[in-house]
Amino acid sequence: MENMINTFFCTLMLFLHPGCNSAKDIVLVENGKARHQIVLPAEATPAEKRAAGILRDHLTKMSGATFRQVSENAYREGDAAIFIGNTGHTEKFGEEKIKGEGFLIATDDKHLYIRGGSGKGVVYGVYTLLEQYFGCRKYAAGPACTPSKKTIGIRPLITDQQEPQFVYRETYYPAPLDAEYQEWHKLHSFEDLWGLWGHSFFKLVPPGQYFSGHPEYYALVNGKRQASQLCLSNDQVFRIVTDYFRKAIADNPDAIYWSISPEDGTGYCTCDRCSLADKEEGSHSGSLIRFVNRVAAQFPAQQFTTLAYTYTLQPPARTRPAANVIIMLSSIDAYRNQPLASAPSAAVFRKALADWKKVSASIFIWDYTTQFTNYLAPFPDYFLLQQNLQYFADNGVSGVFSQGSGATYSDMAELNAYLQAKILWQPKAGIDNTFSDFMNGYYGPAAPFITKYLQALARNLQSAKVPLDIYGSPVNNHTDYLSPAAIDEYSTLLDQAEKAAGDNTALAEKVYKARLPLEYTVLQQSRLYGTEKYGYLVPSGNSFVPNPKWAERVKRFVQQAQKAGVTELAEGGLSPEAYGQEWEQLLARPWLPSLAFRKKVTLLHPFTPEYTAKKEATLTDGLTGGKDFSLNWLYTYGNDLVATIDLGQAQKIGGIQLNFLQDARHNIFLPTAIIIEVSTDGQSFQPAARQAVGAVAEEDFSAHVETYKLAARANARFVRVTAHCLPQMPAWRGNDKKPAVCCDEIFVN
Template sequence: MKPIIMKSLIEICIISISKSMFRFNIILISLFLGMLGCQPSYSQLRAKGFLISDDGTTEGERWASYLFTHLQKRSENKKVILRMRQEENPPQGYFHLHIQVNPELPFDYEIKNGKAALNLSAKDNRTMLWLIYQLIDRIGEANDYIQNEDLPPAYIDFKDQARNFDFSYREPHYQPNTDSDYAGILGTNQLDADWGIWGHNLSKLVEKREASHAKLDGKPMPEQLCFSSPDLLEQTKAYIVDNYGDGGLGHGNHFMLAPEDNAIAFTCEACTAAGNKVGDASAAVFAFLGKISALFPNHQFFTTVYGTVKSPPKGKLPSNVGVLLSTIDLPKGVSFKDAKEFNVFKKKVNTWTLKSSKLYLWDYSMNFDDYLTVQPSLLSMQAQWKDFKALGIKGIFLNASGYDYSSLDDVKTYVAAALMNDVDLPVEQLLRAYLHRFYPKSASILALYLIDQEKQSFQGKGYGMYAGFADIQKTYLLADRFANSYKELEKLLPQVTGLERKKLQKLLLGMGFSKLQLAYQKGLESGGAFEIKNDQVRVKADILKIVEDLRAGFSANGIKMYKEADGDISNYLVAWKSYSGWGQQRNRLTASQVKWIQPGDNNKEALHTCLNGILGFPQDYQQGWFTSNEDIAFEVNFNDLQGTKGMFIRFLVNEKHRFNVPTTIEIHQSGKLINKLKFGLIKEEESPVKEIVIPFQGVDLSKPLLVRIQKASEENKRLAIDELQILH
């Protein structure tokens, strides 16, 4: 995610209009409405040509001209698309399209049918742009002379209707939606276009002055802002005026004003007077929002209920102030039926509903530790959003892979955008329509796999937001179906051309990544990525060929990340290529010789990860590492390994995820402490992997040995180990 969201240089006609600009052309409207009375289906949009008129307003004329221009561009015969002012007596068999933008419309859009006529009304320009492209696609379906193959399939039927979107703010934060033109066609919002400030970035936009710093027990804290500071208010005001103006004439924007992402709650005299408490800065933040929102009534201001913003204000918030609630604690990939977490969330929403009419959600639709394995999310998305709608949620920011590619993100963007408009639309129908349009040759293969995957995941355990591949295998991969689909798509690729080929190539690269991950998980087993040569563990030659093919493919297709944090795909591939050079000896210790004690009695996951003969990758804690928030303890019975001189264990060092070496390792035998090793924390730049040798001096290898590994208590450190290896 970009650290600072500035106003987009590309504006795609999403400027709201002033009520004072709206006026009806009474004669034209009366003439048109006189033709109403029939109720055609969209198949009745089949016509010899189209006649386009407007309501006589500036905006109506603008959008009628837009529709006229874009229909003409999509037709080789320009004479089949006419403007009313160009033709007093339209040819027989032409269909009449009338366009009007009415800011006083009680709905987001309205469609009225007449005899060979259609009246389209929208409340604002964003909606009219979306409505026009829905119409163009339907016209293209009904008439061969209008090209629509490049447009996302329309999902409204153009029967008589007047409705509001289910959510007023709609952003599926996938890579396709970061394209401004495409977002306009989908009718969605964008961080870059709609937010002047996003996240915890206010401090990056104001000067770092002591007058705006928070105080804690009288001491200035430059790492946190003081929301009671007049200086911070003036600086924020100046930033908005200089970059976005006052938001008049429909140019209003969104601004996220939140404290820094840390636990410091400012308690200066003014903040305490406002109502701040230890650990809770809510009162001063909402007081600040009240002041800034009064200065800019045409802009929208938000904060997040997160960190030190915990408590609702005493009174109701101004109409242009809202809050963003996170769904991070809710289950993903399943319905909320019988979910205790949702009952807690519901109470939270009900509390905030009393304070603000603008409740938006920061929702999630991604396994952020794997962008490339195809992940189901659409059925659960629909089920959960129905519940959110019932709670009165007004907007959804759907956090996904953002500016990076994720497998089939185009499909998910389309379906998510449609559901944000109308959460009751049939997911399977949307999915098939999009695949038929953009994956015509491979649609049947993809639909079979995706729909099956969606249903099984939705009825099962769902997915984890930070799940490693071992967990993915247990939840949503469907390994056999995946393997068959991959083979079929790979076989089909030479027959595919154009845009579908480009999309399919990227998808197959993502699936190739998943295939490589499957081989890693199988390790030294049949079908695994590794083999023993000269008593050393090496990557098989055919796997290295796959790695090189993926490297070339990722580079050619601009795929750079495979996960959110530390996800550079080139580093992942380098680990594969360098593995054989690590000099790993075959591990003679087996799971039958180890009894796992902590965490989890006889922990099968720990035994498999630490004794499968494969080392973890340094850049990824999900790749071959057993991770623990607790101390680790296990018992070893060496049996016939009497020549063993010691044991060595590798520890991952990753500061971002709090992994480091232990403070002590103790060796116990027969209830006695035999040896105790002490260690100091190390920096990640010193070594991302630290190998620690445990000598077995004074140890009787005929008896079991207890090993206790104590994690560091500083900053709540964690432990990550891969293979338990023995020295000869």
């Protein structure tokens, strides 16, 4: 299937990489017959044997030729050969060690030589030979594109030595989960390199096992032990951790890295000993680095990673990370519409990187290239990828984990993975050629239009001068680069791409995948527009009903998302099936009339603009929200919601209905009390109703909506609703942010 998809490109490769460029070329295969044999070292390593097999299989697939493979001690001097690995014959090009997983591709006037450094270097060399010299390509998971050539040649006197800029290179998208793709593009996987990865405190000392009997193993927060982080000054914690590693390392001796890292969140320990360490070091990373160094000293042959993230972002003033401790620094707070080297939002990250460089020679970056709250939202950072990775390289970073959408499909996932893989290997390589190569090879005749679509997205983002937030929403960009006018522009280009795909079903499917983010944006924004133009509701008498075409449109989107490999629409979010069910419920829900519909709202405290696209009108637009706090909720951070609605004239009211969201993961909690007041003049308000809300449940991280109905019989023009925000974050939530309160609609009847 993939070869059929790439017929256009493979045909082009015959012209760009002909079998023999001139009479002086070294001819490896002539008219389907191998002229060379493959020669391996007498004691070939598994990597060298694998490299030979990969080359042999692809050359055979290209030409039909059968290659003889021999050991160097059985090789007859003078026969034409492809020498793979550290053979004696390869020494003519120098015996110096190739850096890391680098490789050498070389030719003299008769033979071809491929030698690798450590690890899979020789395998990377073979894949590079296939791609750069023989025209093979692998753009995504599935079979590679292998052009048909009965005669295969290569130039003489080549010396191509490549060495990686970064010792650790991972781009986290669906395609690199394919084993061949990963090797082809010289990528790593944390599953392969790490014996223990990521946020690891509770993997080392599980609260379910220890907290009830030994709360002192965990952080002291606001005077109470909480299972939010570990107490790093506790000697028993140190013993448990070292015991864990002693067994885990013995069970997995090939693992290169081991993580000792805080959980995701704050809630750090403030006991006397931890606090003293942090005070002496001038940073909360002080107690962390002291602890990690202490563990690392017990296992000098292993390498340990720890996170510089949230409260541990800044380095300690006195203690340097040990030689076998690697700092993994997060860039999570930076927006992605500007290069990290200059973006104001990345200033804290840049300072942290500069400061960590002063104390550590081993720094990895945990970077982000997708929108975690909406994986399918257009995320036009495509043309900034090289600048950011080059910035890391220029600043001595030795490894990069570029976190995309993981196993689920997301906006331009194939392109993102391909570009990042190439740049991670050689950050200074010409990215324009790589981009064009991918677009032409993967999209064929549709490439010019999809290229223009991506360029228009990026151009409109820059013109809008708005943040590109990894926790943003396409709904909040409905007035800028994802406005209806901009969407019309993009749709026209994608229509042209579909037309260019013609009857090529496989290519048309690729275009549909590229279009999914735009369709997702239209569906999400239709919830915001609601009863207005571009909304999913249309007038019906004095009410509104769903657009009769909307159910089929949602169904088609769900089917295409499933086919594209979308498993969740957000990090920990809905599957396409669940999204479709959510829409079914929404379309079946009758629209509720309200005396407050489209009436003016005045707020005492400001809303949070990043999450409140319709501003004050959110409370009277006739629309309710779901479990997504960024859509149709008025988000008030750290303050009570105090909203006054002007009904336009004094009239009889009988009650108030409101919804509030509970989503502790995003620091959103139900109000502690709801108070209704009424007035005829807007100056003097009288109490009309009051309802207390139950205490916050312990350890409740589920997102759910609660509805409250309050009887409030009165004659009034003005209705004031006060929802008291939780005064402080529950201790179990484990961070030092303020709680928020979210209300979606105030129905007055």
